[in-house]
Amino acid sequence: MATEVDPTTAPAEMSGGSRPLPDDELVRMLHVLKLCRYFDERMEALYRQGRLPGAIYSGRGQEGTHVGVTWALRADDSLFPTHRDLTAQLTKGLDLKRVMAQFWGRIDGYTRGRDGNSHIGDWQGNKTFTVMSHLPIAYPVAVGAALAYKLKGEPNVALAICGDGSTSNGRWHEAINTSAIHRLPVVWVVNNNQFAYSTPNALEFPIPTIAERSVAYGIPGVRVDGGDVLEVFEAARAAIERARAGDGPTLIESVSLRWRGHAGHDPAKYMPDELLQDYMANHDPVRNLEDFLLAEGVVTENDVDALMERVEAEFEQGYEYALASPFPEPADATKGLWVEDGYWTSEPGRAGGTEA
């Protein structure tokens, strides 16, 4: 099987100037990108001010990967993300307000306060897996969802994301291998942001690219520039359609850089400054799409300003919603382990107050 490795990580040329989506979709895409970027920046600021509890895992600089691959999914397709992929979940449809309630440990968060930060998911609504820390533990689960589609004859596709560092874990190999044996409808995305916490690619795998590992599974491998959301989107769309057609999995490596530390507490002193400057200047997926849409005349500067105003308002609404949402009631801590206690199928108590 052919391995289509595109070795370029040069600045995005936005899919060669062609527009792979209708203009209104492109504008919506810009909105999501802007929203996610702004969210990421504001949450980090709140974290630094000590106003946000728990942890944050910034996805800044990698929005092109998240938005690009998720955009190509249908509503019934499922997404299996990691801690880093909140932007993908927002793209899939999660409600910013409830996401923020989750960060503040409130009952209206997607996990009803049982988990925090991007350890989030909304299977019933938007078909996203509730993130677990252990890496890349959702990969094998995605095999199962894809298996179900195949067995039931449903035209759905599962798409799983993990980081570069996660590819060195055994689960990664098992899941891809098993899906390839049975030609399951699944797309394997690696968000290669060049670091696993502080560990660089060179200490994670011994070859130049992750995409070329696809030959070990007899599936196509594609390497795309995460700074070019449309390039990512097109690669994902092809892989998803391939999967939907019954032709099995594809491995997509989307290259970007983690602009911030691993989590809020990490100043990332290990990050070479030149690399960071390069990526911020040349591979910014948000600015790249904005510039492209401006150049193409799809949006005007005024449109962009209006978009930003909308984004800021959405964030403020989310923030207010989150802080107004009550904490879970202490007595609920032991509910919802077993299906039969009914906790998850009834409304939770809302008398937990808003002060912890």
Added chain:
Amino acid sequence: MATEVDPTTAPAEMSGGSRPLPDDELVRMLHVLKLCRYFDERMEALYRQGRLPGAIYSGRGQEGTHVGVTWALRADDSLFPTHRDLTAQLTKGLDLKRVMAQFWGRIDGYTRGRDGNSHIGDWQGNKTFTVMSHLPIAYPVAVGAALAYKLKGEPNVALAICGDGSTSNGRWHEAINTSAIHRLPVVWVVNNNQFAYSTPNALEFPIPTIAERSVAYGIPGVRVDGGDVLEVFEAARAAIERARAGDGPTLIESVSLRWRGHAGHDPAKYMPDELLQDYMANHDPVRNLEDFLLAEGVVTENDVDALMERVEAEFEQGYEYALASPFPEPADATKGLWVEDGYWTSEPGRAGGTEA
């Protein structure tokens, strides 16, 4: 890095007629092959007669892999085998008598009766890992031994074997990946006997060969005919010397067929008869070497007969030794968990009798 995949699995032509070892070594090699084959046949017969307790995992038909790769190791090099690789352990130097005592659960077995069958090892003496069932759990351990050689600057090499089915397990990927990152002195051997219990290659991995997976790790991959012990030996020798020289790991896939069932109880009805006949006729590593040495004039028919007599005598001695060795004393069951109780550094009690 180049991937040297040799796609032939045609009948052995015995390394093109050249003799890669001195004649006396070739004769010793034939002896080991004959001994292991005879041992395998006799043990199965005893098992069928109900005279052998526990389990047996026949390695018949795969001796070329076991003897070939192990022959290329030095005494200080270490071997990490599986349940199927008893022949490799015998090649490395384990004492047949003590091996047989192990099968009968006796105190003179290598595990002092704590484990049975090929779950054996002799680290202190012959540098072989005591086999564990979980597959391929010795692969990561071999990384550690190789790491130690590198850190200590010792010129040793670790060689690990597993089956085709074990390559689908996550540990397999982790171990090879990690060893390749650090260019550790280790050789990865896959004994592709075409089945994992009843499961054929096509349900274990989605590509034609295992050797080609080496590209995923940037290391050389070699595919050899397990029916040709000398071809296996030469590939192993090259890989081991490469590792010893500091050039990192190699993946060797040695192809044969499991002539018998997975274990003594398995009639292997799932095995296509034609395939079995082909392998028994054309890929018998024992007969192939014998024919070659006869043709080359290295041995005569009389020599071979004498060899067989010796082999039979060795087996009888082993059998007598095993049955005369006492069972462990019941009170010793709880000893030897912790180093400090001294169980393993003192002689064990021998009053357990020979009747269970």
Added chain:
Amino acid sequence: MATTVKLDAGAAGHGAEPRGKRDDDGQATYLIAIAEALWEEMERDERVYMLGEDIGAYGGAFKVTEGFLDRFGSGRVIDTPIAEETIVGMAVGSAMEGLRPVAEFQYADFMSSGFDSIATVLGRYHYRSGVPLPVVLRGPSGGYVRASSFHSVNPEPWFAYGGGIKIVAPAFPADAKGLMKSAVRDDNPVLYLEHKWIYRRIKETVPTDPDFLVPIGEAAVKREGTDVSIITSGALVHKSLEAAENLAQRGVSAEVVDLRTIVPIDEETVLNSIAKTSRALVVSESYRFVGIGAEVGATIAEKAFEHLDAPVTRLSPPNMPVPFSPTLEDAFLPQVADIERAVEELSAW
């Protein structure tokens, strides 16, 4: 599925419906009872499917699934690679999409190879997300078969600790059938342990009603007694019953409580028994340290304190690997004579 290689269906006589494999008198072994339950549930509900190593053409290492491939096809009887984490992941993902997987582990020992996906994903997903995971993991556990440390494990504590997974461990064919059917119909994850020493050793009359269920979470008093309560499960139920019979001949009356379900434990039945006998012997094949015996012992000590006339006593293997040699395994695992001795000591207290 299209890519599944279809192999030979096996020898003559194989492949029959499990109920056809009962004895002439209609009795079923424990193994056949389990197979019947699985067969009937697969017939009843097409969302139920099976996956595992060598369960298809081969019919599973212990032949529990023999004949299933022929009846249900390779889309519902799936041979997997040796990738336990992924077997569990497949079960979880397909359960999220509405299927009801039953995953076989070739031995319960190899559940350790799928540990993270079992303990972390299967056990913790519903509490955090509200998504039900109707997954059954099953496999042969336990010792007494001269199979040494890697084929004799009782893994309950690994998966009981941390919660979210029900655990059943039947001792009798009828219980095995009824509990398997309950497990398959449960909307929570269930770990179903089959004791390999019992498989072909114990048989009895087993109900044929397709809706015969034994509820998860209920222990059963398998023998009434007045002097000492033996709380146990699995193979040790049979050894305890044998001990109780011997003890009766010596005038000691032991009650035998078969836990049947390990998570959640039926505290009521256990405590009722202690209230009656005032003496508790906890006999468990799981290793002593933080084993099931520790949990049962601590619970009795805490909740039946006022009833106890003697210390709650544990009889369990030592906390180390199960050895191979017959002399060692016999010394290592609790035997009938050990149970008798412990009961006598307790009743003499």
Added chain:
Amino acid sequence: MATTVKLDAGAAGHGAEPRGKRDDDGQATYLIAIAEALWEEMERDERVYMLGEDIGAYGGAFKVTEGFLDRFGSGRVIDTPIAEETIVGMAVGSAMEGLRPVAEFQYADFMSSGFDSIATVLGRYHYRSGVPLPVVLRGPSGGYVRASSFHSVNPEPWFAYGGGIKIVAPAFPADAKGLMKSAVRDDNPVLYLEHKWIYRRIKETVPTDPDFLVPIGEAAVKREGTDVSIITSGALVHKSLEAAENLAQRGVSAEVVDLRTIVPIDEETVLNSIAKTSRALVVSESYRFVGIGAEVGATIAEKAFEHLDAPVTRLSPPNMPVPFSPTLEDAFLPQVADIERAVEELSAW
């Protein structure tokens, strides 16, 4: 090693010998005490080396190994891929070849990802082969830090069950240092749990003698008392001491026993305390079901029966994932007030 990528050594002030990071009065936090022990053992014995994720240039997720790379080089401070099974395998294999590895898990939670190599290989290899495995696995465990289920686990029962691995869980800086040095010098595998709530919260004067050892297997009475014995470990030692102080003001005298070592448990010290107080409260952060509390409770019930004036009582989190929200985590984990209440109930028995 040649292929290790050498990165920037970190910010100014980083990289100093841990002892240089003590407070001006010479007191050391628990974290610094652990780092000192590791540093001194690496200085003492060149067979000792470290491996783990991000332990080199970054100095570890909690900065325990900060400065080690600069001092000891990338051959003895090895950054690994995210491959926990292989981290354990590397430790085992190198120990077989005479090295003395100390492997860091970024969180003790991720020990579940290396489970099979820990429980199966590390725990069972010596019993079957006689080959010593001087391996230390270390990592931050425990809750009370609002980090939810995947960063709050107490994994002791997973690795205590089945045996072959010593487990230590110190609560004080001096104990932490002395136990770490003992762990590194032990010829058996040792799982060393560092409680992340304690890391920077508790400090004290810590010995500087390079051979200061706290023996593995010895508990310590951290507060004498007469009415009730609190048997505990880790963060809950501090919460128990606080409760005992409050109780003293109300005239209830609680003794606090810090287990320090979980495997093997120091039964003698525990039982001596019960002999004195006749009442036992087992306070454990491990989940209730088959947790360490179950083991300690069952042992006391079995071996101190004649001393007990009240039921052995367990205080532990419920058997489910640790939740994130402060209201939930507080309700979920044992708090000082819970300990006080339980002690009062027991003393009123």
